[in-house]
Amino acid sequence: MGNRPVKAGWITAKTADVNDLYEQSVQCPESEVDLILQAWKEIKGRVPTAIREDFCGTSAVAREWVRRDELNTVLGVDLDEGVLCWAQNKINKELTQDQIGRIKLVKQDVMHVDADPVECVLAMNFSYYGFKQRDRLKKYFSTVHKDLLSGGMFLLDAYGGSDSFLEMDEERDFDGFTYVWDQHYVNPITGHIINYIHFEFPNGSKINRAFTYEWRLWSLPEIQDVLLESGFSDVRVYWEGTDEDGGGNGVWKIDKTGEACAGWVAYIAATK
Ligand SMILES: C[S@@+](CC[C@H](N)C(=O)[O-])C[C@H]1O[C@@H](n2cnc3c(N)ncnc32)[C@H](O)[C@@H]1O
Incomplete structure (x- = not known):
């Protein structure tokens, strides 16, 4: 959870709405x-x-x-x-x-x-x-x-x-939070993949695996x-x-x- 003080207006893992x-x-x-x-x-x-x-x-x-x-x-x-x-x-x-x-x-x-x-x-x-x-x-x-x-x-x-076949993370900063796209698992034989979305907040708190996608990379x-x-x-x-x-x-x-x-x-x- 968070390790920095929360400033007014900041969202945190506790207050965030993941769908939003x-x-x-x-x-x-x-x-x-x-x-x-x-x-x-x-x-x-x-x-x-x-x-x-x-x-x-x-x-x-x-x-x-x-x-x-x-x-x-x-x-x-x-x-x-x-x-x-x-x-x-x-x-x-x-x-x-x-x-x-x-x-x-x-x-x-x-x-x-x-x-x-x-x-x-x-x-x-x-x-x-x-x-x-x-x-x-x-x-x-x-x-x-x-x-x-x-x-x-x-x-x-x-x-x-080419990147879609790699196990890798990509971060993007938004107003008040960071979005992390995590290509966690890629099976080159079956085409099965597991991707996660994580969110990170300015006070250091995180929502790990807010969304999970178990897919085949067609x-x-x-x-x-x-x-x-x-x-x-x-x-x-x-x-x-x-x-x-x-x-x-x-x-x-x-x-x-x-x-x-x-x-x-x-x-x-x-x-x-
Ligand atoms: C990746 S999200 C996509 C949401 C939205 N279409 C978008 O563009 O961001 C996948 C959604 O599909 C729903 N879903 C998965 N399998 C489904 C199925 N067989 N029938 C109906 N909905 C399904 C999930 O509940 C989830 O809300």
């Missing part, structure tokens, strides 16, 4: 919604209104979606009752009555979602990497395909690069193959451009080549 820290350090819902709209405009020539967010967690993207347009609706699906309660509180606090009425959160397994078909399904922050066998991944993608309206689109993200070619085998008719990869220092510049384009860099995040748009 997760949103601040991991998520950028504005950019994610921009990407959804860009992909739809470029590939379908229109934008959707009804979407489903699988693995919705804190509902950051769902909240941004209903803020963007008064016609937008979203069904958020997650298995974890704790995070869904946190999300519903946040929705009730942050949004207008009209916006609240256009978000529905359900506690269900994404493998069997009991809901009407939608135009667009999202699976972000690599959550489907939790399906470690190829047949499980294919079952999930096939379920999403079945749950989409004709001409609908499935948008998901992926990460990789490659982009594998993901595209399984999407096509699951019935999707068209699969495109959005790759990020680079700025002068070699970092991502936030400009996403459909690409067939990419770049063999140390770390990358890509988006995949799969059309029914």
Whole structure:
């Protein structure tokens, strides 16, 4: 625990809200919604209104979606009752009555979602990497395909690069805390990995293993193959451009080549 005195306004391991820290350090819902709209405009020539967010967690993207347009609706699906309660509180606090009425959160397994078909399904922050066998991944993608309206689109993200195969830590400083991404275990034979998120605070206190991800590090070619085998008719990869220092510049384009860099995040748009 902490070993330095706590100054006014400081958060500590005792007072921190891990879901709040997760949103601040991991998520950028504005950019994610921009990407959804860009992909739809470029590939379908229109934008959707009804979407489903699988693995919705804190509902950051769902909240941004209903803020963007008064016609937008979203069904958020997650298995974890704790995070869904946190999300519903946040929705009730942050949004207008009209916006609240256009978000529905359900506690269900994404493998069997009991809901009407939608135009667009999202699976972000690599959550489907939790399906470690190829047949499980294919079952999930096939379920999403079945749950989409004709001409609908499935948008998901992926990460990789040479660093993703290493057991290593990466720290980033935020206002009042440090975020630590810990690639703790990598099995090059099975592709199984264990990643943790830890948080550290100015008084020296820490929340170790605030989040744990036991995943298989799927490659982009594998993901595209399984999407096509699951019935999707068209699969495109959005790759990020680079700025002068070699970092991502936030400009996403459909690409067939990419770049063999140390770390990358890509988006995949799969059309029914
Ligand atoms: C990595 S978090 C992603 C949260 C959010 N989508 C984001 O972009 O940051 C994964 C979430 O998926 C949920 N989850 C894992 N397996 C699931 C399943 N089979 N069905 C529904 N939710 C699941 C977890 O409870 C957790 O909230």
